[in-house]
Amino acid sequence: MDIIQKISALIAAQADWAGPLGFVIAFFGCLAGSSFVVPVAAIVTATGVLIGAGVVSWTFILWTICGAALGMSVSYELGKRYGPRLLDMPMLQSRQQLVARVRGLFDRYGLAAIMVGYHIGPARALVTSVAGIAGMPRLKFETASILSAAVWIVDHALIGAIPGTFIDAGSPWLLPVTFGAPVVVIVLTVVLLRKVF
Numbered sequence: 161m162d163i164i165q166k167i168s169a170l171i172a173a174q175a176d177w178a179g180p181l182g183f184v185i186a187f188f189g190c191l192a193g194s195s196f197v198v199p200v201a202a203i204v205t206a207t208g209v210l211i212g213a214g215v216v217s218w219t220f221i222l223w224t225i226c227g228a229a230l231g232m233s234v235s236y237e238l239g240k241r242y243g244p245r246l247l248d249m250p251m252l253q254s255r256q257q258l259v260a261r262v263r264g265l266f267d268r269y270g271l272a273a274i275m276v277g278y279h280i281g282p283a284r285a286l287v288t289s290v291a292g293i294a295g296m297p298r299l300k301f302e303t304a305s306i307l308s309a310a311v312w313i314v315d316h317a318l319i320g321a322i323p324g325t326f327i328d329a330g331s332p333w334l335l336p337v338t339f340g341a342p343v344v345v346i347v348l349t350v351v352l353l354r355k356v357f
Contacts, residue, residue, distance in 0.1 A: 178207060178216045183227035186313070190231030190278075192238050195285035200228070201316050202342030208317035209338040212324020213331075221317050228278070228309040229302075235285040236301055239292025266290045274304040278312040279348075319344055 182204070189200025204224060210216040266273045266287060277287030291301050320341040327333050 175210075175216045178210075178220045179223035182207065182220045182224035186224040186227030187231040187234075190228045190235065190285055190288070190309075192235040192285040192289050195231075195235075195281070199281070199342070200224075201279075201281060201312075201345045204313055204316040205320040205342045205345045206338045208320025209324035209327070209334070209341050210320075211317060212321035213327045213329050213334055215329050215334070221313055224317075225306075225309045225313045228313060229306045232274075232278075232285065232288045232305045232309065233302065235288040236292040236296075236298075236305070239289030240295070241292075243293050263290055266294065271296075271300065271304050274301070275308040275311065278308045316345060 185198060185203055186200050188194045189198035189203075207216055207220055211218055211220060261283070265276065265283070269276060273287050274291065277284050280287075288301075288305070320338070323337055323341065327337055
């Protein structure tokens with residue numbers, strides 16, 4: 161239990177950096193290429209527990225929304241600028257089936273695919289790049305992206321914050337719940353992937 165209290169104290173001491181770190185994590189979690197390896201949804205959910213327990217400020221959510229929207233905007237621009245060549249990146253060569261499914265998602269749902277894409281980890285930046293490739297107007301895309309980022313970040317933070325409100329900042333349960341909450345997000349993502357694809 162002593163180690164858990166020490167880790168909790170370390171997190172509390174570094175809580176001022178949570179917002180900027182959330183921005184960077186969300187940016188790379190929504191950027192074409194790196195979105196495959198940055199588990200931003202799980203990190204936001206885990207941090208939501210810390211927000212609920214009062215260890216991290218709720219401003220983390222605002223920072224993270226901005227990072228996600230910027231990462232998606234850059235991915236859109238890459239799609240617009242490089243077109244279908246972007247989908248030939250070495251990282252995507254082994255995922256051509258996913259690329260085909262994302263194109264189908266965008267064709268089927270259009271603007272709503274941006275919202276759906278935020279909630280599907282591996283497809284997140286791909287949906288955005290396909291929007292750029294398809295020539296979706298910038299203003300339309302940015303509006304959908306910012307609104308979707310806000311909904312996505314808030315709902316994932318709430319998944320963690322709700323149980324976090326029942327945990328005291330010094331509780332030995334803080335870290336187990338913080339590390340356990342992302343499991344819920346992973347299960348929800350798998351369910352959503354099966355329903356959409």
